[in-house]
Amino acid sequence: MCMDKYVIIGGVAAGTKAAAKLRRLSSNSQIDLYTQDTHVSYSTCGFPYFIGGNFDKEEYLFARTVEEFEKSGIHIHLEHSCEEILPDLKKIVVNGQKISYDKLLIATGAKPILPKIKNIHLKNIFTLRCVEDALAIKDIVSKSRHATIIGGGYIGIELMEAFVNRGLKVTLVEAAPVIMPIFDYDISKIIQTHVLEHCNNCIEIINNDFVTEFFGSDKVEKVRTQNGRETETDFVIICVGVRPNVELAKNCGIELGTTGAIKVNERMQTNIDGIYAAGDCAEKFHIVARKPVWLPLASTAIKEGRCAAINMSGAKEFFYGVLGSAVTKYFDFNMAITGLNERDAKAFGFEPVGVVITKSDKVDYMPDAQTITIKVIADKTSKTLLGAQSVGYGNADKRINTVVPALNCHITVKDFMKNDLPYSPAF
């Protein structure tokens, strides 16, 4: 009997999801997953909460252990770096050995961007990508009094919460005028103001500036910004963004998209027959913009991994694209976004109009009423919804979820207002 041979490169979200789905779809096939990593199936989104002490059990970071995968007949090859893909032979090269596949999934993810900063080789300068990073950062937090975070995006703000939670003072350096610049300026401004007003003087945020030099003999001891600000510090986190990990794909002739990520169709197929890509290494289609984008998010990687697996198994499945929906929090202050912000909407050729409302999340006489701010963005010409942003206490985040299915349908603001949403003064 001839067994299907599925090979997967990469073992975080898309790779492991695809492996599990393939197992369910074809009980007879051989499934091998190769990763240069020392772990698989871990939740990078959980790292900040692990570091911040929400939990200490390392095993909570894993959706599934290597043993569990092996038990279901998925072979996990840790610390096995794939050196080359040979599409003509339908083989990959791992540790010098050629391994054949019938269907291949590239799920090589993304890697942190390292800005040009002098003395970046010093000890105690971290990025946060894998379990080792999380363990090392959790460890150094317990021995430190001051942390420097470079980059005020999702990871930056989540680590800021983690460090404050563990009693550290934090300096955050963000090149943009405010932190969380994925939101529009008016909303980011609210976020930054909130963070600074609720920090007990343990946070310093430096905007419109960037770190140019680290100082220290062995370990980092001080950072200096372009504007000449100097801060003594015990360790540094660099989280200024990531880029798709596409070298392997590119080197074997797989086409990249305009965003620099691997070009895939709605079935997660690359230009080479039998080779699929999913997760952070793959380009995405933006449902509102109707253009290719690159948005590295675990929630998307999971869906793409699932879609790739179904198509690899011979069945048909489509993934229609993304909205760039994301959510995070700073302690009990929540922030969520979906669709296009005004800046991106303009870049994509829309004529965005944004309305911002700050109001109680329920009728004011309810004792637990909380203030939330919601921004809704629409296109002036077509009147269609383009996106929404929501920040505040309570269920600020869940308000965004209501907009998500509406954006899929390209509905107008007028029709969105007619939605039969449940009402009660208590909600």
Added chain:
Amino acid sequence: MCMDKYVIIGGVAAGTKAAAKLRRLSSNSQIDLYTQDTHVSYSTCGFPYFIGGNFDKEEYLFARTVEEFEKSGIHIHLEHSCEEILPDLKKIVVNGQKISYDKLLIATGAKPILPKIKNIHLKNIFTLRCVEDALAIKDIVSKSRHATIIGGGYIGIELMEAFVNRGLKVTLVEAAPVIMPIFDYDISKIIQTHVLEHCNNCIEIINNDFVTEFFGSDKVEKVRTQNGRETETDFVIICVGVRPNVELAKNCGIELGTTGAIKVNERMQTNIDGIYAAGDCAEKFHIVARKPVWLPLASTAIKEGRCAAINMSGAKEFFYGVLGSAVTKYFDFNMAITGLNERDAKAFGFEPVGVVITKSDKVDYMPDAQTITIKVIADKTSKTLLGAQSVGYGNADKRINTVVPALNCHITVKDFMKNDLPYSPAF
């Protein structure tokens, strides 16, 4: 100059919303609102929270005062009962006087159903419809130790919370096997179990039974059910449902729909030219069932009043229908529903399949993770979503909002799963 004369009968949600919208649309017109009531523009949904002591200021019950209406040129005629509509003359009869209109809106709402119970004329037996009812109930609560609630729907459960909050013991009698029978049995069962487990022995729920007789000389002192259960009580609330208040419309030849409410089209027009209907007196179109239904809800009345006003003013607006979305709570236990429940889905000819999941609302290691139960219902043949129900602590209610725009689009479960909802372990 000939001014448009708009006349509105009814002054709660639909009527006052229409008046306000007409004012904005046509600053020159004459707008008269007639109501047999002593108040207008009050929030019936707020009554239970007023009675329960969430707030004591009566003015919080009103969206807008009579003075505010008058100031904007809307004439409010309190305690003016409309006796007859004369469509051929384009006049209504109020207190014996004929008043002419160019466009008429019927917004006469609904009235409580009074079951056949012996001695129902006794004092301290209430329904909850208008401000006087709310004031009277709030007053008697402060002098009582035991309340009987007949009917375990939205008003029943909200008043139960109110009474418990004010230190009363409560007996609730519900004819169905569980309270909140608008939810499917499996979900209603969770609600009833929760209520009884968190009542400190101050609540008794009697199911599968109904009150047949009241006892007392002047005031009610005791209730007896068909099964012979007798309970001493200080006062009684009857909230077994409402029916559309359509006599006025019916008597002048306005067509009623199959549900017994006033038949209207998507523009809120009745069969008689120049006469519109909106709110609880009007029939609704169910978006999922694609059939007429009657669902009396303030959130719908507001939208219909707005739609009616736009059409009355000469512009065009459409109201596509309802999903029956509703939300309430029992203290911090929330419950929300949208679309069809399994029972109604069957009645409408679908082949419903329901899936119930009880899970944490965020990753378990988050310290504020709460348990919620979600039921999603789909049609076996078409695979389209039919409805959803959600109960539990935290944001159980807001989960339903995500389903609402999806139901409008008649999407399949498979496509619903592809929604780009934001993810983070903290949410």
